[in-house]
Amino acid sequence: MNLTQPSTENVTFMIEGIKDKLRMVNADAMKPEHFNTDSYEDLVYLYEMVMKREAFSPSEMQAIVAELGSLRKD
Template sequence: MKLEQASEENLSILINGIADRLNLVNRSILQPEDYQLGNYQDIKELYDHIESKKQLSVYETEAFIQELANYRK
């Protein structure tokens, strides 16, 4: 999977992947259409960081959700 190229499809993959890793029950807070392609690199960096961790603490999960909220439209 090549996620280096910014596209709407790849942005959707990133957002859905993040939601999966964070085990979100309320997925409505992470809808791909709520994020702009201009923030792709920042969101990709968050995705890569989340994917590199074996396990996330509650505090880390909350921090990632808060950070993603900064990129919403």
């Protein structure tokens, strides 16, 4: 998938990928429609960082979820 262009489809792809990788228990809290392309670059950076890692500590998981929360649209 080409993530260089901001689009709703790319946002959906990245959010779903992050949720799968983190095995989020409350995945409904992070629905793709809660995000838009305004902070697209930050979302791409977070997605790429999450996909590179094999495992996360509990504190890293909390930080990632907090960052996702800050990227949500109001």
